[in-house]
Amino acid sequence: MTRYQPILIALGIAALLVAPIGQGNYIIYTLCSWLLFSIAAMGLNLTLGYAGQVSLAQAGFMGIGAYITALMTLNGIHWSVAALISILSSFAVGLLLGYPALRVQHHFLAFVTLAFNTLLFLVLRNEEEITGGSFGLVGMERPTFFGISTDSNLAFYYFSLVCFLLAAAAMWWILRSPWGRAFKALRENPIRAESLGLKIRRQTLLAFAIGSAFGGLAGALQTPLVQFIEPSSFALIHSLKLLLMVVVGGSGFFFGPMLGAAVVILLPEMLRFTEGYYLIIYSALVIVLMVYSPNGLIGLGQKLAEKIKPRQEARRDLKQGVQL
Amino acid sequence: MNMRADNTNAPILSVHNISKQFGGIRAVNGVSFDVRKGEILGLIGPNGSGKSTLFNCILGQLKPTEGHCEINGRSTDGVRPADLSLMGVGRTFQQLSVFPKMSVLDNVILAGQEHQGSMLSRLLGKPDAGLTGKAEQLIEFFRLTPYRDTPAGSLSYGQQKLVDAAMAFMAGPGIVLLDEPAGGVNLTMLGHLKERLVTYNREHGTTFVVIEHNMEFVMSLCTRIIVLAQGEIIAEGTPDEIRSNQMVIDAYLGG
Numbered sequence: 147m148t149r150y151q152p153i154l155i156a157l158g159i160a161a162l163l164v165a166p167i168g169q170g171n172y173i174i175y176t177l178c179s180w181l182l183f184s185i186a187a188m189g190l191n192l193t194l195g196y197a198g199q200v201s202l203a204q205a206g207f208m209g210i211g212a213y214i215t216a217l218m219t220l221n222g223i224h225w226s227v228a229a230l231i232s233i234l235s236s237f238a239v240g241l242l243l244g245y246p247a248l249r250v251q252h253h254f255l256a257f258v259t260l261a262f263n264t265l266l267f268l269v270l271r272n273e274e275e276i277t278g279g280s281f282g283l284v285g286m287e288r289p290t291f292f293g294i295s296t297d298s299n300l301a302f303y304y305f306s307l308v309c310f311l312l313a314a315a316a317m318w319w320i321l322r323s324p325w326g327r328a329f330k331a332l333r334e335n336p337i338r339a340e341s342l343g344l345k346i347r348r349q350t351l352l353a354f355a356i357g358s359a360f361g362g363l364a365g366a367l368q369t370p371l372v373q374f375i376e377p378s379s380f381a382l383i384h385s386l387k388l389l390l391m392v393v394v395g396g397s398g399f400f401f402g403p404m405l406g407a408a409v410v411i412l413l414p415e416m417l418r419f420t421e422g423y424y425l426i427i428y429s430a431l432v433i434v435l436m437v438y439s440p441n442g443l444i445g446l447g448q449k450l451a452e453k454i455k456p457r458q459e460a461r462r463d464l465k466q467g468v469q470l
Numbered sequence: 471m472n473m474r475a476d477n478t479n480a481p482i483l484s485v486h487n488i489s490k491q492f493g494g495i496r497a498v499n500g501v502s503f504d505v506r507k508g509e510i511l512g513l514i515g516p517n518g519s520g521k522s523t524l525f526n527c528i529l530g531q532l533k534p535t536e537g538h539c540e541i542n543g544r545s546t547d548g549v550r551p552a553d554l555s556l557m558g559v560g561r562t563f564q565q566l567s568v569f570p571k572m573s574v575l576d577n578v579i580l581a582g583q584e585h586q587g588s589m590l591s592r593l594l595g596k597p598d599a600g601l602t603g604k605a606e607q608l609i610e611f612f613r614l615t616p617y618r619d620t621p622a623g624s625l626s627y628g629q630q631k632l633v634d635a636a637m638a639f640m641a642g643p644g645i646v647l648l649d650e651p652a653g654g655v656n657l658t659m660l661g662h663l664k665e666r667l668v669t670y671n672r673e674h675g676t677t678f679v680v681i682e683h684n685m686e687f688v689m690s691l692c693t694r695i696i697v698l699a700q701g702e703i704i705a706e707g708t709p710d711e712i713r714s715n716q717m718v719i720d721a722y723l724g725g
Binding site for chain 1: 572
């Protein structure tokens with residue numbers, strides 16, 4: 147499998163390069179939002195899928211990134227600086243929130259992060275002088291790099307794609323570093339991990355903060371994409387949507403969040419013809435998937451692949467049995 | 471590299487008057503002993519004699535009601551398990567304790583990676599933290615090389631016990647506490663495990679404290695044995711002395 151991986155990745159990138167060519171604005175816009183939600187979901191996947199912590203604040207971190215980017219670019223600061231500040235701020239807020247919040251775990255952590263997301267929503271709505279309240283902020287321009295404008299939808303798509311690929315590369319680096327191993331160990335057996343010298347709280351906190359920083363980057367992209375932001379774009383429902391992306395795609399798998407984001411964003415579009423029934427069909431599909439394959443679509447794929455071509459572990463055991 | 475002869479006098483682990491009370495039950499009652507470098511100490515006793523409680527007090531999983539422990543002269547009071555590991559204390563668990571979805575190699579590398587460099591160097595440095603060679607040596611030592619890339623969870627029970635032991639040794643600890651290493655392991659594998667532990671002890675001078683129910687295993691592995699009954703030490707001595715001690719026979723071995 148690993149032998150084909152570079153080829154598959156190259157093919158994937160090639161597909162992403164040609165995907166928007168000849169498409170209308172609406173489809174390109176949808177592809178852009180898929181890319182940015184993939185970035186946010188990748189971050190949540192680190193928190194949830196690798197470090198095993200349920201966070202319901204990912205949209206809140208997107209909001210932090212989006213508002214910081216909006217306020218800074220409206221004041222004439224270049225997007226790249228604004229995005230960097232957005233990422234760092236989300237990381238810092240992640241640390242601050244995570245430090246007390248990670249004392250509680252699992253569903254209690256979910257409640258704490260849920261409260262944070264709600265609080266952030268209220269702050270964004272009520273601090274009208276800074277955030278524009280319910281009316282939000284408008285007029286943020288799309289950035290220009292070395293004289294190349296990203297104003298057209300196609301240009302903005304390629305700009306988003308570059309950000310997405312950089313984010314994916316950073317995530318890949320983290321996951322293949324000793325940190326990635328530590329995150330997996332934490333998820334699989336925290337007590338054993340701790341007895342081997344792993345500082346559980348510090349490592350989990352960092353996973354949470356890095357995951358939040360990815361949310362910040364996604365927010366920083368959302369501002370120039372939509373060019374209008376309002377508090378309800380970062381409400382709790384969107385955190386739940388991001389959670390759904392990670393779980394549907396397959397939490398703990400590198401490509402899970404990308405796949406999940408595609409399903410969560412594209413499926414409603416494809417089910418549009420069913421009109422009012424689409425939510426019912428959509429939720430039914432998710433329930434069936436979760437019952438049959440708790441590891442999401444990638445888990446489902448693996449299940450099917452193993453049915454067709456079983457792994458050879460059983461044989462090895464037999465050999466060992468003969469030795470004994 | 472036989473360090474056994476050089477350091478036999480300095481206690482690596484000192485247990486001072488440890489007591490642990492659970493409500494009305496005193497599981498461990500004023501237990502004190504020293505473990506010297508290079509020793510293989512066995513802790514035996516019937517069920518409910520306080521072995522595991524004592525172990526958990528030493529390893530910082532439980533806070534003793536009274537008393538304290540020292541590792542190399544440093545008190546372990548309030549030290550968290552992660553820091554205890556960084557102080558050079560390895561351990562295995564009674565239940566299977568590998569990372570089932572990670573390969574055997576990754577299991578063993580993980581056991582060493584937190585012991586070197588800073589947190590940042592672990593993010594920016596090599597994916598294997600430069601530990602593949604050392605991990606492969608240990609895997610070879612426990613004769614697990616054919617399973618290097620197999621997920622640890624798909625190995626047999628006995629093999630997983632060996633992976634657990636390899637992990638406990640990866641960071642080069644001065645002392646390793648083994649909690650029922652023989653539990654549920656078949657005879658061939660048991661002989662293999664014992665031989666590997668003795669070899670490791672001889673080659674590296676590593677100290678072992680072993681909790682075990684399998685008498686034959688303990689008697690042939692350990693250099694000294696402490697017998698606990700109802701939370702107190704009732705006998706201490708070489709395997710031969712313990713075998714012939716009347717109190718031990720009455721309390722535990724049976725007549």
